[in-house]
Amino acid sequence: MAYPYAHDSEVRVLSTHFGEPEARTLAGWQNRGGYEALRKALGMAPDEVVEVVKSSGLRGRGGAGFPTGVKWSFMPKDDSRQPHYLLINADESEPGAFKDRELLRWTPHQVIEGALIGAHAIRAKHVYIYMRGEFFEPAQIVGRAIEEVYAAGIAGPDMMGSGVGIDITLHLGAGAYICGEETALMNSLEGRRGQPRIKPPFPAVVGAFGKPTTINNVETVAAVPHIVKHGGDWYRQWGTEKSPGTKLFNMSGHLVRRGNYELPLGFSLKELIYDVCGGIRDGRSLKAVIPGGSSVPILAADEIDIAMDYESVAAAGTMLGTASVIVMDDRTNMVKQVRRMVDFYAHESCGQCTPCREGTAWLARILRRIENGYGRMEDLDQLLELGANMTGTTICVLSDSAAAPVASSIAKFKDEYLALIRRGESAAVAV
């Protein structure tokens, strides 16, 4: 079953079994080669597993793109500060992102297998899957899959007769965007308010419950079984030197064929939009693209001739992020679009740091005023100045994320702001 659209350019590693309901069951997953990689990994020393993942060049898929093997190697090698924890960040809440949800819905065992391998690699005795509170269906599916692996002796005290014991627990959040930030996630998991912690100390030193902890994204650990099974060089056949492998691209917005497409990193954004997704719907033309989820700067229509890998997107002044591409056609009101995103950040700000708590709400109010025709010329400079005061002055980057689309939209779509402000001014004169 094609899910929901397929394209010949796709390289399906993680998404091979999307749309196959029987792949959700343990038997179905094992028929598809599941848990062979885990058996192989359990026969290896933890450091060997880390080396394989290092050699693959796999980079974190949660947005920052930090090399996974390197991250694992930060964990203490001795067992003096046990237990270690592996947290799987399944709090996918970035507007535009819907890759983890599909991985969890269709291939729960792929995620669990990757998580157990990761836990073995960092000598963790417990894996927590921290799942977004609104993910009812994925939570049911993953919960059932966890029961299955315990019943089959794949997780638990003596996994597959290897003598290694790792527990796995599903934890549902309460629906806060900020809990996808790794330190806020740890706070939430511990039963505290979901507020980011100050770093340092970093999680590999003082993490969940005060113990050494690694946090990995769902898509990251989903790739791990394949890498362990086939080796690092096999994974490097796709993608670029610095951004190897495949990646799920979550395509949304005014496209003909929206959805998840698994493609090698470095794939052309232009081709992705016009070929893979069939172009802009209703015969409209492209106005703007957000390439990596709502937190990253916007690209104008003439800036999309770039390769979708971490370095190339960064060189274009934005970020690959979660590769959640939001495409906007020529009818889009950019001011309204940005205001809605800023509203989201104002709603989701945890409220700890003053620049974020007050700044996000202030930006939203100014933008709404402009949108409603009550804008003033000085508002634009003020928006940029507020954004600057919100950038780099807070514990986490939510504040920066709220300011980024404002700044980039003013830089690239100033005319739309000016039109709204002038319309408001002329209306005022007419009255």
Place this chain on the structure above:
Amino acid sequence: MANEQQDTVNITLNGVEAAVPKNLRIIEAAEQLGVGIAHYCYHPGLSAPAMCRMCLVEVEGAPKLAPACVTPVAEGQVIHTESERARQAREGTLEFYLLNHPLDCPICDKSGECKLQDYTHAEGRKHGRSIEPKRVNGQDDFGGDILYDGDRCIMCTRCVRFMRELPQDDRLCVVQRGHRSVIDTFYDHGVEGNIWAGNIVDICPVGALLSKDFLHKARVWDLDGNASICPNCSQGCNIRIDSRDNLAVRLRPRSNADVNSYWMCDYGRHRYEWLNVADRVEAPLVRGENGQLQATSWQKAILALLEQVRAAQAGGAEVTVIGSPFYGNEDNGMLARLATMLGGGSMTFRVEQADEEVVMPGFPRLARRRDLAANVRGLEVMGFSRADGAPASAGGIVIALGDVLDGAPEDFAVSADLFIAITPKMTATVRGADFVLPAATFAEAEGTFTNHEGRVQRFWPALQPPPLARPAWQVLGVIMAGMEEGGTAPATAGDAFLRLGDWHTEFSGLSYDVIGSRGALINDTVQLPAGAGRGS
């Protein structure tokens, strides 16, 4: 020397190189070097969440500004607190703070001692740029003495962290998130019943937490006051007595790491009205030939008193002195000495006792002690013994200090040959005295208290006594000087204190200089280990 090098690091702060102890955070190191760094959420007695973002400083080599309250000093660190970036960040953050702040300083109790006011005046923008409507959170009654004004709140969470970390009684929390955050209580009774809750008003950097007792009572710039010691139990918390028009209006803690950290209890905090003594004895009163008390000068009163003391002494009168745990070591020490000079006799004092100690779990050295007066230990050291019940009438010479005769029978004085009351306050019992000498209260004089663990601590006059009232040590000193050939009275409280060392070895070697502002232990005292509570 090598050891010393290991314990310090060299930093450059605003161009000045200095060696500071390692393990310090930048904000603490800067304070030691005399550089203040603006802050709201940081408080030296609490954990630091680094969330107010006021203390951001530029550390060379770091990509972002660093919060000084959590960033440790490091060897070779170059810090700028006044660079353009740091200053711009503070100005920007201050603008965010004022965005929804009601700016109702004219009716705010905190006005004048408000950090938002101070920093905004120092470094904020001259004019606000926001034209958006302000967010309104409204007010809330937090129970007990505490009111919460959510509009003024800047969400520094000092109050939440205080309740969690010091009383270890989670009564407050942040509810909601983002710009909708407010501080709230879990139940309707709020902080009611927690004896430490009053501290959250002190540590609130703005006027969000208010004392109902102090509400609209005074503008803080109209307040006078001085450093003192809380008289209301034997813990001896370091406090400041704030007064307006010579009436005490509030007590607030002063920091002393050995005694009360930055805190005091509400039991002590709310018992300040008695410092504003009504029914003052305004002048020395002497019982005249007509049997009535008559006002006279100090000189005449003392001369008459000496004459009568000598006569009574010649008659072999027994001596009874009653000390007061609300008076200093100097006052009670002089009284004890006078008793000795008169041949010795009964020396007692009375103190009200609470049923139990109330220890602060997060700082167990601090507790509301059972003895509900400041100088119980001092009196015991000087040979006074604790007595129960109302003072019984006694014969011979009776000298009472302070209003210790409350509850005594009205005919208390009848059997006494000579009854001398040195007291600020006229009561029915005092009316029966032969001499009523107007004394200053501890709050009107300089002196020392000895707290439960034997720490001698200084207090300073915070209120003005009536013109003719004198410190009790001075009155007693003059009487004693008049009783011996060539006797001299102590000229100052410090002189009076030095004399205690001659009479009681516990005080020898101590002086006001030695005691300083943090207090000193008397000589028989074993130093308590840090953090140890005495009894529970």
